[in-house]
Amino acid sequence: MNLIRLPYRSFLLLLLVFFTGLGSRVLQAQHLENGATGRVKNNGTIRFKSDTGRYKNDALYSSITNNVIEFQGRTNLFTDLGGRTANTTVLGQDRNWRVPGLVRYAKAADNQSVQARFYTDLEMKDGxxxxxxxxxxxxxAYSIVLSGSRTYHGTFYYDGTQPQFITEERGLSGNVNRYNNLSLLFSPKTVADSSEVRVDNLFDSDVQSPLFVLGDMYWGTKSNARAHVRINDAGQLVTGSDTSRFHDSATVINGTLLMPDRAGVAVVMPSSSLALVNDGRAMLVMGTSTQMDVLGSFVNRHVPLTNVQFDTSSLVNYDGTQPQIIQATASSKPYGSLRTARSAKTASGDVFMATNLSVNDTNVVMLPYTLSMKIGTASYTNNAEVVGALRRELAGGDTVTFYRYNNEETGLRFSEIPRELTLDVRPRTRPNAFDPTTDIFRKITARYDGTWRALVRAGYKADDLPGTWAPESSERLLKMYNASPSPNETATKLTPTIPPTYQRRPLAQSTGLAYIELSNVSSNGPDNSRVDNGNDMLLRGSRDVLRAIASGRWSNPFTWDEAREPEPVDRVVIDGFTVHAGYVRANDNYAVREKYSDSLATEVMIGVKPNSTLLIGREGAFNTFSLVPTSTVLMYVKRQARALVPMLAQDTSAADIDGGLVVYPGALLLVPNLTVETDATVFNAGTLQVGQP
Structure with missing residues (x-):
């Protein structure tokens, strides 16, 4: 065994030191041993050529200086004199024992193992x-000089306290010539211009290690940038396949933050922000099926807003617990899908999106801007709403889908589709022609381009109701009106179909968001069927005169313009239709008996138009009918029959009858006051009692 042993007494090694074999002898080991009192001052290169050569040290760290240590063997190591690699005096065991100078791994061929150590400078060299x-x-510094391929295991660290450059590793897959895990500690780190750094798995940086990306950096799976990130000089940061978290600010100055197709979620953490400066070269790109969760803030300062690209399948999710501002987008660069949750949101300008909207927990207040979407879905939870204007571009729309607008219970199902339609919904805001004792305190303004016809549903909440309803007004009487703005505020009740097709879900049957729904509303046509461009859809709960709009039974809701049976407090007009009570006729085959047979209404007027008739019949013992039995209640008969009405039996056909008031045999009608105008007709073959009992 060849070795250089530095004795335990003080000794100084000063020269360029080479360890070589002697003659043709194959050396089994080749070591440098520095005893407890030894000193090594290396101003040149200490080279280990044996596969198992060791640098063994028992001396104090202060007794060692180094220029270059070069390992040319397969498994060269730093140890102490006892062969241990940790917890003693071995070089590189921790930061206090960091190997000084440069350590070079320079085996010419085959393979070479690098020791897990704290290095000052590290170099990979040779084949x-x-x-x-x-x-x-x-x-x-970490350098690679004509090295053979490098396979990384575990985590590689840049942990210098002075700024460092991250050395290029650009392998396209796996952990060969590509960092496996990469961790940045204690100081700013830079990916140099024209460098490409790829990480296969985890990336992490501490709060002291801002990252400057001037070249290209590719994160692997999970990533945590705990200090600020700056992308400049046409650099590019590519997020990984798992969650990428920005714990501090991330600023794009001149370059791209890229979330590639099917990348993992990128998270802007609560205390952080993602900012694009006012430069068209500061870009954000979100690819197919990507998602960005904004828990802090996202700001695009480039005024045209054209420096972003969102795939239609991408999602930006504003999910912060503190109030947030949704970044505006350009119509040519819309979000893919947009989601909000957990806190109130406002917007920095008009917001355009291409696909779906999801509003959760709290409202999105767009005022004074507009949220624009196309024919994607809009969904809401916890009665959240978009307050302000929500616009839909409806090209490619269909006549089956219910296109939801500002909340879960506001929207339209079209039978004729316009090019676009906007609903501007403002809770607790005065609508046109508002009456605080009868109307919902909610402004719903319609604006559109192109003609349309649709089922219209309008939602409302409890705090939109009148504080005190006017007498005989109530939520269950709500109807929809076309309300014009000042200076001539008027409200026209909408009755676009005969019979009308109102559907209602009152607050008592809701989870906090009630609605009224009306079919066949349109942009043109008669006054009672259209909502004019720029007008409000007013919801009014007053008890209007109830008008027959079809021939049919008194108890049939579809006989009346409010799609409900008259109640005792109602005033009723029958003008141009034949209404029957007490029995079934073929015109509607309606068999449900009158609910208020002893108090049909407060006032009944039979008009002058042909076929204006009220028929009173019977079904067995169900034969007695009365208006409300008080002295102020009356019936007017104005219609003059053209001919005698047959009275031997009650008419059960579907034909209209022109008769005024007709009481058939066996039926009884009680009327406190009866006024029959000149030439008007009353046919009575039963009992007609006038006055109070």
């Missing part, structure tokens, strides 16, 4: 493949 284990830490 042998290098096996780099977990826990190799470089405090200054």
């Amino acid at each position: 042998a493949t290098k096996d780099i284990p977990d826990s190799v830490l470089v405090g200054r």
Whole structure:
């Protein structure tokens, strides 16, 4: 065995030292041993040529200086004199014993193992493949000079207290010529211009290690950048296949933050921000099926907003627990999908998105801007809403989908589709023609481009209701009106179908968001069927005069313009239709009996148009009917029949009858007051009692 042993008395080794074999003898080991009182001052190169050569040290760290230590063997090591590699006086065992100077692994061929150590400078050289284990830490410079391929295991560290450059490793897959895990500690680190650094698995940096990306850096799986990240000089940072977390600010100055197709979630943590400076070269790109969770903030300061690219399948998720501002986007560079949750959100400008919207927990307040989407889905949880304008571009839309707008219960199902339609919904805001005793305190303004016809649903909440309803007004009487703005505020009740097709879900049957729904509303046509461009859809719960809009039974809701049976407090107009009570006719075959047979209404007016008729019949003992039995209640008959009405039996056909008031045999009608105008007709073959009992 050949070795140089430095005795335990003080000794100084000063020269360039070579360890070589003697003659043709094959050396089994070749070591340098420095005893407890020895000193090594190396201003040249100490070279180990044997495969198992050791640098053994028992001396104090202060007794050793070094220029270059070169390992040319397969498994050269730093140990103490007893062969131990840790917890003694061995070089490189921890930061206090970091190997000074440069350590070069320079085997010419075959393969070579690198020892897990704390190095100052580390170099890989010559043709042998290098096996780099977990826990190799470089405090200054790591260099690769014509080295064979390098296989990394575990974590490789840059842990210098002064700024360091991260050495290029650009293998395209696995951990060959590519860092396995990479950790940055204690000082700023830089990926140099024109360098490419790839990590196969984990990336991590501590709070003292800002990362400057001037070249290309590829994160592997999970990544945690705990200090700020700066991308400049046309650099590119590519996130990994698992979660990438930015714990501090990330700023793109001139370069790209790229989330490649099917990358893992990138998270802007609560105390951090992602900022693109006001430069078209500061870019963010989100590829197919990518997601960015914004728990802190995302700001794009480039005013045209064209320096971003979001794939239609990408998702930006504003999920912070503190109020957040949604970054505006350009119409030509929309978000893919957008999700909000957990805290109130506002916007920095108009927001455009290409696919789906999900609003959770709390409202998104867009005022004074507009949220624009296309025909994707909009979903809401916990009664959250978009407050302000939500616009849909409807090219490619269909007549089956319910296109949800500002909340879970507001939207349209089109039978004729416009090019675009916007609903501007503002809770607790005065609508046009507002009456605080009868109307929902919610402004719903429609703006559109192109003609349309649709089922319209409008949602509302408890705090939109009147504080005190006017007498005879209530939530269950809500109807939809076309309300014009000032200076001539008017409200026209919408009755676009005969019979009308109202659907209602009151608050008592809801989880906090009630609605009223009306079919066949349109952008044009008669006053009672359209909502004009720029007008409000007013929700009013007053008890209007109830008008017959179809011939049918009194108890049939579809006989009336509010799609409900008249109640005792109602005033009723029958003008141009034949309404029957007490029996079934073929015109509607409606068999449900009258609910308020002893108090049909407060007032009934039979109009002057042809076929204006009220028929009173019977079904067995169900034969007695009355208006509300008070002295102020009355019935007006204005219609003059063209001919006598047959009275021997009640008419059960589907034909309209032109008769005014008709009481068939066996039926009884009680009317406190009856006014029959000149030439108007009443046909009575039963009992007609006028006055109070």
